Amino acid sequence: MPFYVSPEQIMKDKADYARKGIARGRSAVVLQYDGGILFVADNMSRTLHKISELYDRIAFAAVGRYNEFENLRLAGVRIADSTGYAYDRRDVTGQALANAYAQHLGTVFTESSKPWEVEIVVAEVGDSADTDQIYRITFDGSVVDERDFVAMGGSAERVTGALRERYDKDASLADALSAAMHALTHENGEQRELEAAGLEVAVLERAREHRKFRRIQGPRLNRLIEQVRGGGGGESEDGGESAEAGDDGAQS
Amino acid sequence: MSEAFEGSGRLAAAFVNRGTSSFIDFLGAVNPDLLPGRREPFQGDSSRLTPEATTIVALTFPGGVVLAGDRRATSGNIIANRDMDKLFRTDEFSAVAIAGAAGIGIELAKLFQVELEHYEKMEGRSLSLEGKANRLSTMIRGNLAMAMQGFVVVPLLVGYDDSREEGRIFSYDAVGGRYEEHRYHSIGSGSVYARGALKKLYRDDLDEEGAAVAALQSLYDAADDDSATGGPDVYRKIFPLVDVITDDGHRRLPAEDVERLAESVVQGRSERPDGPTAPLR
Numbered sequence: 001m002p003f004y005v006s007p008e009q010i011m012k013d014k015a016d017y018a019r020k021g022i023a024r025g026r027s028a029v030v031l032q033y034d035g036g037i038l039f040v041a042d043n044m045s046r047t048l049h050k051i052s053e054l055y056d057r058i059a060f061a062a063v064g065r066y067n068e069f070e071n072l073r074l075a076g077v078r079i080a081d082s083t084g085y086a087y088d089r090r091d092v093t094g095q096a097l098a099n100a101y102a103q104h105l106g107t108v109f110t111e112s113s114k115p116w117e118v119e120i121v122v123a124e125v126g127d128s129a130d131t132d133q134i135y136r137i138t139f140d141g142s143v144v145d146e147r148d149f150v151a152m153g154g155s156a157e158r159v160t161g162a163l164r165e166r167y168d169k170d171a172s173l174a175d176a177l178s179a180a181m182h183a184l185t186h187e188n189g190e191q192r193e194l195e196a197a198g199l200e201v202a203v204l205e206r207a208r209e210h211r212k213f214r215r216i217q218g219p220r221l222n223r224l225i226e227q228v229r230g231g232g233g234g235e236s237e238d239g240g241e242s243a244e245a246g247d248d249g250a251q252s
Numbered sequence: 253m254s255e256a257f258e259g260s261g262r263l264a265a266a267f268v269n270r271g272t273s274s275f276i277d278f279l280g281a282v283n284p285d286l287l288p289g290r291r292e293p294f295q296g297d298s299s300r301l302t303p304e305a306t307t308i309v310a311l312t313f314p315g316g317v318v319l320a321g322d323r324r325a326t327s328g329n330i331i332a333n334r335d336m337d338k339l340f341r342t343d344e345f346s347a348v349a350i351a352g353a354a355g356i357g358i359e360l361a362k363l364f365q366v367e368l369e370h371y372e373k374m375e376g377r378s379l380s381l382e383g384k385a386n387r388l389s390t391m392i393r394g395n396l397a398m399a400m401q402g403f404v405v406v407p408l409l410v411g412y413d414d415s416r417e418e419g420r421i422f423s424y425d426a427v428g429g430r431y432e433e434h435r436y437h438s439i440g441s442g443s444v445y446a447r448g449a450l451k452k453l454y455r456d457d458l459d460e461e462g463a464a465v466a467a468l469q470s471l472y473d474a475a476d477d478d479s480a481t482g483g484p485d486v487y488r489k490i491f492p493l494v495d496v497i498t499d500d501g502h503r504r505l506p507a508e509d510v511e512r513l514a515e516s517v518v519q520g521r522s523e524r525p526d527g528p529t530a531p532l533r
Contacts, residue, residue: 053373075267077373079256081275085366086286100256100263107261210341211369 014115018139021117022064027153027187028121030061030146032132032169033176036125036206040180042153042187043200046217051202053213055080055092057125059204063153064118064139072101072120094124098135098143106141115139119152125204125212129169154187162186177201178228196221255282275370276363276391288359289394299402302355303332307442307474307481308339310349310410310421311454312435313463316498317410317419319347320467322442322475323490324482325354334482335490343368344501346384346411351440353403356395360405364388381413385422385430393428408439412497419497442474442481449473452530461513464494464505468517469527484514 026042028050039061041050050069051061054076062069076097084092101120109115116139124133134146149167151159163183171179181194201216201224208214216224258264266282276287284290303325310319325333332354339349340361348364350357367387372378379387388409395405409422421433436454438446449470458466468484471492475483484491491514494505521527 047376049376052376071268071270074270074374075256075263077370078267078278081366081370081373082256082279082283082286085275085279085363086283103257103261104263104268111260111262210344 014109014113015140018109018115018117022119022139022152023154025063025065025153027151027156027159027184028061028063029149029151029159029163029180029183030121030123030134031149031163031167031176031180032129032134033173033203034129034170035173035203036212037123037132037134037204038173038176038180039123039200039202039204040177040184041200042184042194042198044198046197049200051200051215053211054097054122055084056089056210057204057212058092058094058097059123059202059213060120061123061152062118062120065116068116069118069120072104072118075104076101076122094122094133094135098122098137101137102141102143104141105137105139109140121146121150121152123204125206127206151183158186159183173203174224174227177224181225181228196225199225273371273374275367278370287394288356288363289391289396289398291398300327302353302403303327304480305336305338305351305354305357305440307438307440307446307471307478308349308351308408309438309443309446309450309467309470309474310408310433310436311450311458311463311466312419312421313458313460314456315417315419316412316460316496317421318460318463318467318494318496319349319408319410320464320471320492320494321349322471322482322492323485324475324480326480329479331482334485334488337493339493339495339504340365341495341502341504342384342409343372343378345378345414345497346381346409347495347497347502348388349408349410349439350405351408351443352405353398356398356403357405357407360391360395360407364391367391380415381411381420384411385409385432388422389424389428389430391428392424392426396427399426406439408437410495410497412499412501414499417499438470438474440474440481442471442478445477446470446474449527453528460496460498464496464510465513465517467494468492468510468514472517472521473527484518486515486518 028041030039039051043050052073054060060073079100080092120137122135126132136144136146136150149163151163166179166182201221203214204212205214256267272278279286305325308321321338323335325336342348342365348361404426407424413420421437423431423433423437436450453466453469475481491510494510496503
């Protein structure tokens with residue numbers, strides 16, 4: 001039996017499907033702070049990451065279906081490493097990676113019956129806060145060049161609203177984490193208490209040499225959260241954090 | 253990056269599929285021309301196509317390892333370059349230095365660096381130091397056809413092994429044979445002289461600076477007797493490069509520190525041209 005569905009309807013159905021899929025998962029936020037860019041994801045797993053390093057100054061954060069964004073992550077690492085090897089390390093840019101992801105997701109969205117249920121951020125830390133770049137790429141391949149902060153996932157709007165209340169571009173790492181955690185507790189309207197074990201935290205640290213990406217986990221994360229709970233301040237600890245050697249974030 | 257996409261605009265399957273965690277295997281699948289060792293062998297005399305890089309020394313000290321290299325590249329009896337950098341930081345806890353065909357060696361070191369990082373990002377953890385050493389073996393073996401043409405590259409790998417909490421040194425031959433060296437080692441045309449010097453200067457209780465000075469002394473001796481090794485160039489301010497790896501990671505000694513140490517070595521040689529002596533008994 002022949003039937004007709006308008007292109008508008010097909011696209012709308014696909015978009016609704018993808019949105020629903022993404023909304024099932026928990027949120028992630030990306031925000032600038034005084035030393036670079038902070039990534040915080042609500043993630044119970046210690047090994048299946050939502051936040052990863054792509055290249056020297058570039059990191060990736062994603063929400064949605066794990067196997068789909070993991071494929072995107074692998075592709076990003078491959079594109080970055082082959083570009084850096086063929087040309088120079090400085091020639092690998094967040095913008096080129098964002099474009100590659102947008103191309104791919106856009107094509108999948110229009111050509112396949114099932115769109116990918118993912119939303120990702122590609123962020124590149126620059127030499128100064130003005131040259132930081134944060135790109136948000138959605139399931140249909142649209143790219144938005146974001147300023148200051150982004151929230152994505154489950155109830156992105158509510159999380160964004162909560163983040164806007166507390167956001168400060170010149171905040172220390174502890175204050176930025178405090179704002180991010182405050183925002184993430186607004187998931188689905190429920191007021192949850194966030195624990196270190198349920199958080200994935202990483203930074204692109206401007207002052208760091210070679211590779212700027214570093215995971216913050218274990219005792220370091222506990223200390224930082226303690227500070228957040230103890231009143232949100234803590235400029236002093238900030239310097240100590242970055243001076244601490246040995247546990248290289250890129251390693252973990 | 254055009255090869256990353258299929259005609260439709262999707263990323264090519266090789267980029268998106270789980271596949272391999274090795275950058276070399278991946279590049280071999282999508283862009284093999286970029287890999288060394290896959291090229292047609294050269295015909296005829298190719299001995300002058302790339303300059304030679306010479307003396308490298310490495311020595312361990314409690315808690316780490318020091319790697320140092322002279323700055324000279326030669327092409328026959330011509331000095332091709334006076335300030336060459338033969339040391340490559342390959343990741344947070346390892347470094348490679350090259351002797352032999354400079355052009356091929358630099359390419360190999362660069363590829364090895366990407367290989368280690370790529371694995372780390374794909375897998376979420378780094379290779380063990382043994383794993384890194386074996387990977388380099390395979391890469392040298394891949395260069396065998398070029399080595400037969402005269403483009404022999406001999407690397408020296410040093411790293412901090414966090415499972416054993418010590419610095420380690422690995423040397424290689426042209427066919428990819430891998431040999432762990434204990435305490436100290438040297439490669440390149442001046443290595444016989446450098447090794448002799450290290451044999452006399454090495455002690456098990458050297459600190460980081462002591463190890464760096466021993467390395468500079470041995471490079472001085474190599475330059476003294478081997479014309480292809482460059483000595484400290486006090487007029488142009490070109491001094492050897494020194495890398496240190498400890499549990500804090502890789503660090504290149506600042507130029508002014510090396511200059512200070514090198515000048516004290518040169519100063520010492522103005523009084524004793526043959527350098528410090530070891531006790532007779």
